[in-house]
Amino acid sequence: MQERSCVAEEGAVRLYPARLEEVGQLSEHVRALCEAAAVPPEAMIDIELALAEAANNIIIHGYRGRSDGMIGVDVQIVPGSVSLELRDQGEAVPEGLFSRCRTISADAESGRGVGIIQSCIDQIDYRSEGGTNRLRLTKRLSR
């Protein structure tokens, strides 16, 4: 049952269809790797929250309803940090999106995703080259 929607692997990168109902499977993959590496539960929660928001943004804003899009995920766990790289071929995000501060009204029903990523993740690196967008989310682990 687990990993059923991973349709391909390119090296360490797993590919998932860019659909909202697949984000849970992508998340399960990352969670399994983190659990195997004994990543603390508090850090795992933040990684999972950021991952969900990042994947949702790629699906909703990057691919804009295209049904043939894919999301690649590469997880690197080293002593002291977990790093996820999400790759997609959708529209690139507006420049500076991940470094901008934003204020969201309490009664807003959307628009909190990037703020959640910023709060959960220690370092966010984004680049778009040759039609591929790469979002790297690094969470430092206190041991």
Added chain:
Amino acid sequence: MTAIITMDGDVALVEVQATRFDAAEAPAFKADLAKGIDGGPRKVVLDLTRVAFMDSTALGALVSLLKMLGKDGSLAIAGAQPAVRRLFELTRLDAVFRLAETVPDARALVRG
């Protein structure tokens, strides 16, 4: 069915069934609320005991529920798990929603 809605006197109990309450589930949840809550009960207990993970789209659906109930309505949330509590704290919506440990505690909150 993402949410099961039952009445206990004047309080509606909304039990979210999904263990992962996210952007894939939120539209069905909002549809369930539109059928069971909109224009009806004004006191609601939302039971998130089963929910291990929630994203900001599902959180947006809860904001929509709060607005649906209006100024005279009352909402309390029961059973938020650690990842769900963390989402409320990060977004500072723990100051907007009333969080209780259990359904009876939440029911007491909405009954005032």
